[in-house]
Amino acid sequence: MKRFLALCAILPGLGVFGTAGLGLVTTASGQTVVDGSMPKAPTPFVSSSLKALVSRAQDKHAAVRHLSVHETVEKKQVLCGEVSTDPASPPSEGSFMQFGALEGSDGPIVFEGRDIPAALDFREVNQWINYGADMEDLEEMGCAPEGSYRAYSDKLNKVLQHRKVDGLR
Structure with missing residues (x-):
């Protein structure tokens, strides 16, 4: 019984069960939050928006920063931040572009400044x-x-x- 309880505590921390209802902090494949602004418990909308940003990058790597989430009057989530597809580590300061995503819309909008x-x-x-x-x-x-x-x-x-x-x- 003790082993079972230990596994129940350890496996979610390792990401074995994903994020379904567990409120774990995970990032999209190939996406890096460079300033620690990832929400503590990202919603499925936040996770899918970040994955959509990565899919737009040709090399499947994107660095994001200044993430924030707020709600509209209609109670829809909005994810804001900056994204860079610069392969350098860390990305150059001038390579970051503003982006936003609205829950229920087609996908993130990126402003190429x-x-x-x-x-x-x-x-x-x-x-x-x-x-x-x-x-x-x-x-x-x-x-x-x-x-x-x-x-x-x-x-x-x-x-x-x-x-x-x-x-x-």
Whole structure:
């Protein structure tokens, strides 16, 4: 009987039974939390969102940091943080991108925080507008500071207006 009780105490700690109802801290395969911000008892939504981030990485390795979980008014969970697919250990500071995931949605949204160039080729405009849409979604989820999308949009519009003026000359 003592052996059985010892096994019941040891096996869950080794992850033999997974996380089903045990509240164990586990990370997705190939994903590393580099700053200790993993929630103490990740929900299935948090675990599946982190796994989805890893599946988007070509080399199946992703480092995450600044993880936080909050609820919307509709009582849906939102996971926010930053992700890097830089294979270096530790990942370079500039390689981290903001991400957010909303419970019940398709998957995590990652904002590739690229600097807007001083001039854009006409064929690239839609791509830059789509990047902005990702920032808008993250702001609506509460994963980006309020006004982030507005700042991005204002900067993009300034570059696009400059393009129009140059095109007329």
